[in-house]
Amino acid sequence: MSLLPWSIYLSLAGALASLAFGARSARAARWIALLTAGGAWALTLLAATRFVPGPGLQTLVDLPWVPSMGVRYHLAADGISLTLLVLTGLASTAGVLFSWNVRERAGEFFALFLTLVAGVYGVFLSADALLFFAFYEIAIVPKYFLIAIWGSTNREYGAMKLALYSFAGSAMVLAGLLWVYAAGGGHGFGFADLAQAAATLSRHQQIVVFAFVFFGFATLAGIFPLHTWAPTGHVAAPTAASMLLAGVVMKLGAYGCLRVALPLSPVGFAYWQTPIAWLAVTGIVYAGLVALVQADLKFVIGYSSVSHMGFVMLGLAAANFQAVGGAVLQMFSHGVIAGLLFAVVGRMVYDRTHTRQLAELRAMPLHRLMPFAAAVFVIAGIASMGLPGFSGFPAELTILVGAWKAAPAWAAAAALGVLVAAAFTLRAIALGFFGSTGAPLPAGAGHAAPMEPITLAEKLGALLLVGATVLVGIKPDILLNWINPALQSPLLQSVLKGGAP
Amino acid sequence: MSFDYAGLFYAFGPEAALVLGALAVLGLDLTLFRRRTPGERLRLALWVASLAVLAAGVHVWRSGTPGPVYGGVLILDHLAVATRLGVLVLTLLTLGVARGAVVPRQPAEYVAVMLFASTGLLLMAAAQQLLLVFLALELASLSLYVIAGFDRSRPDSAEAGLKYFLFGGMAAAFLLFGFSLIYGVTGSIELPQIAAQLAVQGSNPLLSIALVMVLVGFGFKTAAAPFHLWAPDVYQGAPAPSAALVASASKLAGFTLFTRLLWPGLSAAAGSVSSFRAAPGWLPAVAVIAAASLLLGNLVALAQSNIRRLLAYSAIAHSGAMLLGVMAAGRAGPAPLFYYASTYGLATVGAFGVISAVERGGRCESISDLAGLHRRSPLLAACLAVFILSLAGIPPLAGFFGKFTVFAAAIRLGGIAAPAGALAVLAIALSAVALYYYLIVLKQALVAPPAADAPPIKVPPATALALVAAAGLIVWFGLSPGQLLGLF
Numbered sequence: 010m011s012l013l014p015w016s017i018y019l020s021l022a023g024a025l026a027s028l029a030f031g032a033r034s035a036r037a038a039r040w041i042a043l044l045t046a047g048g049a050w051a052l053t054l055l056a057a058t059r060f061v062p063g064p065g066l067q068t069l070v071d072l073p074w075v076p077s078m079g080v081r082y083h084l085a086a087d088g089i090s091l092t093l094l095v096l097t098g099l100a101s102t103a104g105v106l107f108s109w110n111v112r113e114r115a116g117e118f119f120a121l122f123l124t125l126v127a128g129v130y131g132v133f134l135s136a137d138a139l140l141f142f143a144f145y146e147i148a149i150v151p152k153y154f155l156i157a158i159w160g161s162t163n164r165e166y167g168a169m170k171l172a173l174y175s176f177a178g179s180a181m182v183l184a185g186l187l188w189v190y191a192a193g194g195g196h197g198f199g200f201a202d203l204a205q206a207a208a209t210l211s212r213h214q215q216i217v218v219f220a221f222v223f224f225g226f227a228t229l230a231g232i233f234p235l236h237t238w239a240p241t242g243h244v245a246a247p248t249a250a251s252m253l254l255a256g257v258v259m260k261l262g263a264y265g266c267l268r269v270a271l272p273l274s275p276v277g278f279a280y281w282q283t284p285i286a287w288l289a290v291t292g293i294v295y296a297g298l299v300a301l302v303q304a305d306l307k308f309v310i311g312y313s314s315v316s317h318m319g320f321v322m323l324g325l326a327a328a329n330f331q332a333v334g335g336a337v338l339q340m341f342s343h344g345v346i347a348g349l350l351f352a353v354v355g356r357m358v359y360d361r362t363h364t365r366q367l368a369e370l371r372a373m374p375l376h377r378l379m380p381f382a383a384a385v386f387v388i389a390g391i392a393s394m395g396l397p398g399f400s401g402f403p404a405e406l407t408i409l410v411g412a413w414k415a416a417p418a419w420a421a422a423a424a425l426g427v428l429v430a431a432a433f434t435l436r437a438i439a440l441g442f443f444g445s446t447g448a449p450l451p452a453g454a455g456h457a458a459p460m461e462p463i464t465l466a467e468k469l470g471a472l473l474l475v476g477a478t479v480l481v482g483i484k485p486d487i488l489l490n491w492i493n494p495a496l497q498s499p500l501l502q503s504v505l506k507g508g509a510p
Numbered sequence: 511m512s513f514d515y516a517g518l519f520y521a522f523g524p525e526a527a528l529v530l531g532a533l534a535v536l537g538l539d540l541t542l543f544r545r546r547t548p549g550e551r552l553r554l555a556l557w558v559a560s561l562a563v564l565a566a567g568v569h570v571w572r573s574g575t576p577g578p579v580y581g582g583v584l585i586l587d588h589l590a591v592a593t594r595l596g597v598l599v600l601t602l603l604t605l606g607v608a609r610g611a612v613v614p615r616q617p618a619e620y621v622a623v624m625l626f627a628s629t630g631l632l633l634m635a636a637a638q639q640l641l642l643v644f645l646a647l648e649l650a651s652l653s654l655y656v657i658a659g660f661d662r663s664r665p666d667s668a669e670a671g672l673k674y675f676l677f678g679g680m681a682a683a684f685l686l687f688g689f690s691l692i693y694g695v696t697g698s699i700e701l702p703q704i705a706a707q708l709a710v711q712g713s714n715p716l717l718s719i720a721l722v723m724v725l726v727g728f729g730f731k732t733a734a735a736p737f738h739l740w741a742p743d744v745y746q747g748a749p750a751p752s753a754a755l756v757a758s759a760s761k762l763a764g765f766t767l768f769t770r771l772l773w774p775g776l777s778a779a780a781g782s783v784s785s786f787r788a789a790p791g792w793l794p795a796v797a798v799i800a801a802a803s804l805l806l807g808n809l810v811a812l813a814q815s816n817i818r819r820l821l822a823y824s825a826i827a828h829s830g831a832m833l834l835g836v837m838a839a840g841r842a843g844p845a846p847l848f849y850y851a852s853t854y855g856l857a858t859v860g861a862f863g864v865i866s867a868v869e870r871g872g873r874c875e876s877i878s879d880l881a882g883l884h885r886r887s888p889l890l891a892a893c894l895a896v897f898i899l900s901l902a903g904i905p906p907l908a909g910f911f912g913k914f915t916v917f918a919a920a921i922r923l924g925g926i927a928a929p930a931g932a933l934a935v936l937a938i939a940l941s942a943v944a945l946y947y948y949l950i951v952l953k954q955a956l957v958a959p960p961a962a963d964a965p966p967i968k969v970p971p972a973t974a975l976a977l978v979a980a981a982g983l984i985v986w987f988g989l990s991p992g993q994l995l996g997l998f
Contacts, residue, residue, distance in 0.1 A: 032888075077845070077995050078915065117884075139914070143905035150904055153949060157957045165953065172949060177942040183914075184938045188931070191921040214927075 013056050013094065013134060014070055014084050016049040020101075020127035023048075024120040031116015042105045042119035046126065050098025057095055062088050062490055064497035066136050074140070079197030085136035087498065088491030089267070089337050093133045093260060096344045099477055100256040101126045103348055104249035106470030107356045111159065111247070118159055122249060125151040125258070132261050138186055138198040138269055142179065145261060149175045152242075152254065159247040161359070162305075167245030171254075174238035178228030182265070185221030189273065200272055200500055207274045219277025223270040223285070229262030231318045232285075233292030239318075240311030248355030251307075255314040256348040260340045263321045267333070271325065272500035278328070286326035286415070290422040293319035297429030301436065306358070306365045309437045310350045313393065316430060317343045317401075323423055324408040328504055330496055332411025335404055337492045338485060342392075342400035342478065349389040349474040357382040357467060358441070361460045367437070371444030381463045383442040385471045390434040392478045395427055400481035403489075518580040520573065521636075524566035524594060525629045531562020532625035539618030552617035556605050556972070559621045563605065563628070567598045578638070582700055585638040585770075588998050589844045593635035593766040596852040599983075600759035600859055601628040606976025607863035608751035610969055612661075612870055620660055620749075627653035627755060631763035640689045640699040643767060647685070647731070650763065651678045654756055658748040670747030674756075677740040681730030688723025691716050692776075701775040708778035713790075717779055721792045724771065725799070731764035733822075734829045735802040745822035750866030753818065757825055757862065758855030765832055765851045769839050772796075783837055784924030796833055797929050801936065803830030808940040811947045817877045820947060821861060824901060827944060828854050831916060831937050837930055838919035845998040846915035852994065853900065853908035853987055860897040860980040863973060864890050871967040877951055882960020887967040889974060891955050896981040900988070902948040903941050908988040913941065915995060 023045025031038030066085035074082040086094070104122065111118050124147070131144030149172055156168035190198060193206025207215055224235070231239040239259065243251045271278055293316050300312035317339070324336025357379060359365050376383040392399035395406075405427065413420035481488060496505060535555045543551050570591060578585050604624065614620040630650025637643040655678060659671015693699055695717050696707035708717070729737030745753050772780070772792060781791020807827025814820040832854070835847030867890055868874040868883070884891040900909035917938060923930040969977075987994055 073992075075911070075991050075995060077992065078918065143910070146905050146910070150899060154952075154956060157953060165957075169946070169949060173942060173946060176945045177939075180938045180942045183917075184926070184935045187914075187918050187921050187934070187938075188926040190918060191925060191931070195918070195922055218926075 010056050010059055010067060010086065011069055012052050013086055016052045016094065016098070016130045017127050017134065019045055019049050019052070020123045020130060024123035024127065027116050027123060028120040029116075031119060035112050035115035038116040038119045039105070039109060042108075042123060043102070045123055046098070046101040046105045049126070049130065050095075050102050053091070053094040053098045056086070057091055060088070060091055060491065062494040064494055065499070066090075068136065069134070079195060080139045081137045081197065081199070082140060083137040083199070084134040086134060088493070088495035089264075090133045091491055092337055092341050092488050093257075093264060094130065096260070096341050097126065097129050097133065097257050099473060100253055100344055100348050103352065103470040103473050104252045106466040106473075107252065107352045108247070108249040109464060109466040110356075110360065111249075114158065118155070118247075121151040121155050122253070125155070125253060129253075129257050129261060133264065136200065138200060138203055140198070141265070141269060142183060142186065145182075145265065146176075146179055148258060148261065149179070152250065152258065155250040156242060156246045159250070160245040161247070162245055163241065164245040167241040171238045171242030174235070175229055178225045178235070178262070181221045181225030181228075182269075185218045185225065188218050188221070200269065204272050204274070204500060204503070212276055215274040215277040216280045219270065219274045219281060222273055223266055223278075223281065226262045226265030226270055227285075227322065229259060230266060230322060231259055231262070231292070231315045232322050233288050233295055233315070233319065236292060236296065236315045239315050240308055243311040243314060243351070244305065244307045248352060251351040251355055252348040255311070255351060256344040259314065259318055260344060263318065263325065263336070263340055266322070266325055267336070271328070271504045275503045278504055282326055282328065286323060286412075286419050289319045289322035289326055290419055290426070292316065293323065293423050293426035294429060297426050297433060300433040301429065304367055306367055306370060306437060306441050307351070307354050309433060310347070310354055313350070313430065313433065314343070314347050316426060317347070317393070319426065320405055320408050320423065323412055323419060327408070327412040327415035327419065329411050329414055330493065330505060331407045332415065333496055333501075333505060334489060334492050335407030335411055338400070338481075338488055339404035339408060341488060342404040342481060345474050345478045345481075346389055346392045346401060349385065349471065349478070350393065352467070352470060352474070353382050353386045353389065357385075357463060367440040370441045373444065375442045375444070378460055379463060381468065381471075385475065386442055387438055388475055389478075390438050392482070394431045394434050398479065398482050400478045400485070402482055403485035514580060517576070518583075521576075521579040521584050521586060523569040523573065524598070525632050527562050527566040527569060528625045528629045528632065531559055531565070532622040532629075534558050534562070535618050535622045535625070548613045548615070548617050552613050552621070553609065555618045555621035556609050559625055560602060560605050562625060563598050563602045566632070567595060567602075570594045570598065582702060583639045583642055584636045586636055589766060589770070589848065590636040592848055592852075592997050593763060594632050596762050596848075596855065597628060597631045597635060597759045600762065600855045601755070603856070603859045603863070603976045603980050604751050604755045604759070606972050606979075607754055607859060607866055609976075610863070610870060610973030611750050611866035614660055614749060615662065620657060623653050623656045623660075624751070624755060627657065628759065631759050634763040634767040637767065638701050638770065640693065640701075643771065644682075644686060644689060647767070648682060650760060651682065654752070654760060657752040658744050658756065660752060661749045664747070666747035667749060668747075670744045673740050674744045677730060677737075681727045681737065684723045685727030688720045688727065691720035691723065695720065701771065704775050705777060708776065713779070721776065721779060721795070724776075725792060725795055728764075728768040728772075729799055731768070732761060732829045732832070733826055734799045734833060735806040735826055738803065738806070738826045738829075741826060742819045742822040745825070746816060746818045750862050750869060754859045754862035754866075757821070757858040761825075761829070762851045762855050765836065765847060766844075769836050769844055769847060772836065773840050777840060780840060783929040785928050793837055794929070796837055797933060800830045800833035800837070800933055803827060803833065804933070804937050804940055808943050812943065814947070815876050817865060817874065817880065817951065820877065820951065821858065824944065824947070825858065827940065828901070831913065834920040834930065834933055834937065835916040838916065838923055841923060842919035843998050845995050846912075846919045848998070849908075849987075849991065849994045850912035850916050853912050853984060856980045856984050857897045857900040857909060860893060860977055860984070861901070863977050863980070864894045864897070867969050867973055868967060871965060877954050878958070880951065880954040881958040882964060883955040885960050886964055887969060889969060890967060890977070893977040893981045894955050895952055896984055898948050898951055900984045902945050906985070906988045908984045908991070911988055911991040913937075915991070
């Protein structure tokens with residue numbers, strides 16, 4: 010466990026090394042990035058093997074950072090953060106594998122990628138709200154450059170929109186945190202300190218401050234109607250960045266809602282619970298319906314991310330043990346599945362066919378041209394639809410059960426979203442990969458040269474992600490055994506109403 | 511009251527070092543280096559000047575904080591010493607920047623006047639008597655007018671010098687008039703006595719007029735709206751090192767001076783910004799100036815295509831945020847304000863340093879002239895990224911903690927529903943707006959490809975060292991803000 014903070018430092022060191030050596034050789038940058046990302050992932054797995062689940066955060070480092078303001082460099086972990094740390098390691102390692110073909114400014118690419126990863130590790134490990142916030146913002150800038158430099162469709166617009174939405178959300182969070190901090194007399198930013206300080210505010214003020222912090226974070230989690238940055242940003246991003254953005258970075262927002270916003274003010278949460286739940290449900294159904302009519306395969310995935318993140322928000326809004334536990338499980342599950350989908354579409358298909366338009370893909374029998382990609386996409390699609398045997402199933406099921414306990418209408422409406430998800434996923438599979446089934450191979454089919462075969466790096470990355478989703482799908486208890494005890498912590502107890510699972 | 515001439519002489523040591531340095535620069539240039547090329551003369555002048563600045567710095571460091579000097583004409587408290595060191599560091603960095611800038615026609619004179627300006631700024635940091643305050647301000651301002659208009663080959667520079675001079679002269683007249691009224695009301699020109707007098711006197715209409723006058727002078731010096739009109743033209747027209755000095759060291763010393771003037775001196779007339787039923791005084795007036803600067807600076811910056819004008823409007827916006835620090839200084843002490851102003855100075859000197867280095871190899875007017883900087887000079891691009899991101903307030907750079915401490919102090923004045931808190935929320939919201947124009951700059955520097963005919967940029971070692979030092983300090987103070995915040 011005590012090695013976990015090194016995942017941050019290792020990633021930063023890797024970023025510097027990649028910047029230093031990558032200028033001369035893209036190969037060196039690649040290997041540095043792979044070793045760094047893999048090393049950090051290994052650290053999280055090592056910590057996981059020695060992890061003793063329990064309520065409350067287990068402190069790893071606790072030093073005064075700005076003594077005059079009570080800010081501490083406090084890193085800690087519990088089952089929830091550990092789940093997401095493992096996810097970060099997995100997604101970043103797979104991301105590097107799927108970026109093996111980046112040649113232009115490779116050193117800078119992997120440096121920014123690893124900086125982003127370091128920021129994400131930092132957020133998941135922070136136990137001081139200001140430190141949390143600092144890492145959260147560290148993650149914003151690399152996203153902008155990753156998309157603006159290496160992105161595709163409409164990249165400068167997508168990058169700027171994503172950066173501004175993230176930053177505006179974080180500005181709301183900062184305002185809320187400072188308000189609570191001032192109300193508490195400036196003692197500190199520990200989660201418990203803040204909760205105590207917030208309790209001194211009037212009910213009206215608590216409602217406002219909760220809205221600041223919660224919706225600030227929820228912006229990054231892609232809550233409807235603040236989600237519009239997500240599809241444009243994820244589509245514009247290079248493959249590894251979309252994998253990380255949709256897979257992990259959106260979870261930062263949801264994690265912020267869970268870790269910072271919910272315990273901050275139970276009073277404020279009680280007021281906002283119903284609106285949040287309905288926004289989440291609207292997001293699930295609306296984004297699903299939008300995904301159903303997209304012409305660009307990557308936009309389908311982009312909107313499906315918003316839809317699936319809606320389940321996470323619904324789980325948080327339902328605020329009982331099943332729902333919140335399911336929400337954390339869904340964060341993990343969606344992180345893996347979204348990564349897989351973006352990898353297939355962005356790397357395997359787009360880099361070879363140079364199109365993502367469903368109409369054009371339909372003309373190519375992709376299931377015959379690249380059977381591996383088609384197989385992986387079908388698996389990911391099935392997992393994404395929430396079929397048993399894959400991680401989406403236990404996650405969405407627990408959320409729906411939890412939501413049913415809170416309010417049956419939410420669960421019923423969200424279940425509609427599951428149907429829509431099945432529809433748009435099947436449509437994407439059918440049009441994208443099995444368009445001209447039965448037809449003879451068109452001569453040339455728009456490109457004279459045969460397609461470059463799927464590389465070993467891609468196969469390895471895909472296998473890692475498929476393995477993770479299957480493993481969690483068959484045995485969700487691995488993660489739930491970490492997550493559920495963490496939900497017993499006193500801070501979360503104050504908002505979670507249901508009994509023990 | 512004791513008049514300790516030895517103490518006074520000792521206290522003026524740093525100023526003496528700078529003046530002697532300036533004279534040495536002029537003397538050497540006139541005698542030994544008369545026939546050298548301008549480039550060599552500039553290099554020599556900068557070396558001598560740097561030694562003088564270092565000597566002054568050592569003196570400030572070693573003399574510590576003896577408190578009031580010479581019956582309270584000067585005060586060498588923590589704020590004064592910290593500001594003096596800050597001014598000297600920023601001057602040193604500016605000298606490094608000047609090494610890589612376009613060589614002025616009279617290099618030695620340019621460097622000497624820069625040292626004179628710095629002398630005035632050092633005095634501003636410690637002055638505690640209205641006469642000395644005014645003298646210090648004028649010494650600094652007149653020198654800055656000269657270096658702003660120093661490049662006689664460009665009409666822009668002359669325009670900058672003239673505009674700066676006219677606005678500055680007007681502001682100085684207001685300020686002097688305000689001082690005379692304060693003297694009339696209180697019968698003293700020493701800040702401690704003025705404070706004591708005002709505490710026993712009630713409110714006085716003359717005092718209100720005096721406050722307005724002082725605030726006009728303050729607004730001018732710190733480029734706060736609506737007294738900001740000189741800033742875009744000066745930033746645009748002045749030679750880059752001059753603009754760097756105006757934007758950094760001058761601002762730091764100005765904030766220290768006026769904070770000292772307003773808080774210990776005129777605190778009896780402060781009024782209140784802790785609730786909207788505000789007591790009249792200068793605090794509500796400062797709040798209005800702050801709000802105007804934040805809004806105007808951030809919104810107008812969005813429309814700029816010239817990099818220097820963009821920095822000017824961003825400077826106006828930052829002034830608004832620093833004014834929040836001034837408002838909070840009564841309760842939170844000067845630490846947040848000092849942290850903000852000094853780290854802002856580092857970032858601005860650095861940004862102008864990058865601009866001046868790019869300018870030497872070609873043009874650097876519109877933002878698109880920075881295009882492809884990452885390929886033309888990776889060092890400049892990396893440094894610029896640090897400076898701009900610090901201005902934008904991205905952690906872990908110092909700009910983030912500056913904003914954080916100042917806003918936290920402002921919100922603590924009366925919660926978020928009080929004027930100070932509301933201003934802080936406004937400033938936080940506008941920082942998201944600001945990110946847009948800062949990213950536009952970085953987009954050109956780091957994302958866009960260079961123009962076809964743009965050559966690589968060579969940066970002289972001294973300038974590279976100055977830029978790396980500035981960037982390093984920004985990162986260092988950002989990672990351990992306690993180093994500066996704990997000074998007071």
